[in-house]
Amino acid sequence: MNRTKTVTPVLPTAGRAGSPQPRRRLPGADHAWASRLLNDRNALLLGLILLAGFVMSLLSPYFLRVDNLLAMTQYGAVLGLLALGQTLVILGGGGGIDLSVGSTMSLSGVVFGLTAVSLGLDPWIAVLVAVVAGVLLGAVNGLLVTVVGVPPLIATLGTLYLYASAALVLAGGVDINGFDRSGFAQLGQSAIAGIPTQVLLILLPAYGVLAFVMHRSRFGREVYQVGSNQLAASLTGVRVARVRTSLYCISGGLAGLASVVMASWLLNAKPTAGTGMELQAITIAVLGGTAITGGVGRVSGTFLALTLVVVLNSGLQLAGVSNTWQIGLLGAVLIASILLQHLLGRARR
């Protein structure tokens, strides 16, 4: 008892930070194969999307119809925002994961609903309030992880509980509606040039900005540095805690944005809107090639994985397969994608 108590506080971090991953990819050394694998992965995902689309169109004659493709992307917009945030948090390394995205979305949605309905403010102002709420909820996660030092898994598990329950308490356990003013429904229920508004004006810009930030800006470079080697990053002057906290804030803000998109799509703010969404978000991030250990992955992979999951889900829905079966399939896809990653990694070494 005593032995473990005095020795261990130092050991786990040392063991974890220094053990398996640097052996696999020292900075620079096998960067070539890593990027090749990533390129291959995007090609692989593209192939899978085409295959899935082909199979689904055989299964259901409605699959390729315009209205179905529209409905598909409407659903994908919400999920995509969460998955992009999750990708960033995982990329930041240090065991980074955000289990609370679903609950953050629920709670921001309730904040949106209460601002627009109970306070009677303009829905577009409520949108800003909801996004700010999301950022703040993400900041709580970020500070727990970086300042207090709570492992991300436990910090966000705690806030998963906390935010989900706070959403229910604030909403009194019922849905909030009656915020369809100032053309708010346009965001979730209209299309511009055949593309749903929330995809054209929210998801695609969010993706574009994040892709730019991650691959063309100093912040993006710092995220990859922190994610692949925390110690080296901090020695070169990168402020590790600040970078990671920002990532949780971005994830929270995107969840807030997702809650608003969901609310304008369904014209309803459910206190349980985000329940279970964390699993889907993590699945998509990992399926897209983001290594759970951090530092490896691209938002483009997440985008392709999102497309694949949306195609699969909507195809199954058309084929009359129930929602719960889709959850099980997603779980299987998640595990299979990690196994595949390991096999590919082994084959290339």
Add this chain to the structure above:
Amino acid sequence: MTGNATTLQRLRTMLLPILLIAELIVFSLLSPRFLSGDNFANIAVNAADLALVAAGMTLVILLGGIDVSAGFAVGVSAWFVATLMGSATPAWAVVLLSVTVGLALGALNGALVAAFRVPAIIATLGTAAIFQTLLFALWNRTDVFSAPVASILSGQRVLGVPQVLLVVAVVYAVLHWVLTRRPFGRDLFAIGSNPDAARLAGIRTTRVTFAAYGILGGLVGLAATIYVGRVGVVQASSGNELTLLAIASVVVGGTSILGGEGSILRTLGGLAFIVILQNGIVLAGVPPLWNGLMIGLTIIIAVSVDILATRSTTRETQGSVA
């Protein structure tokens, strides 16, 4: 310096008992019905299945893993229990089958984590989704009602003490003995502290990891036989509520989520804190919607305090060495 460090260390180990006593005092002031033998027997009966899952979860967390699929695994096993009870199967066979089902589900997690090296959180998030679908498919829109499997697995009391407590006590005693006195226990701590060092020291990490998930699975199966007696019905999402509560019991008890440090008795303390909290706030007249809020806050505060205290003690000891 050293004196200061040991004070903090002592404060850290005393924190949970202090919180427990504070909790007892607050709730007995808030509700006259709280402080009675009958209520405590009631709390114990309601927590018995959770206690078994939390015990197994302790092993997995000690080696640096986690299992977020345990709740739905209880649900799947419970479906088999309730269905078999409906066809007049003898109790021993029901228990045997439930434990076997639990073992099989645990073995799947164990294989993914130990043999295929899938990170535990990813593997069990995946299997949680698969078990949820499995339960949904088995349930097939028909709730299965069932009587308790046996009186020892139910809330029936002898001299005011629920019989099921015996099962819980035996499980905790055996696991405590294994963790503190057996090589398997030492191996778990070693792997949790530093998996690479453990492997280099000749510990069969794959086998030990697999076994830990298997044991959790077996306990999940046993918990399911109690769950059915307590709840009386198996539905599409049965058992799910146990997952986070079990993890919360372990970490609130003070077992490190990073692995390598903790004990099964701490889990018992964390469990007591959480189930008494749940019972107390209901008796105090707080709406049940607040339940998750309390538990979420408890997890975050307990873990934060623990980490801050650990950090200052290590800083103190390192300072005195240097």
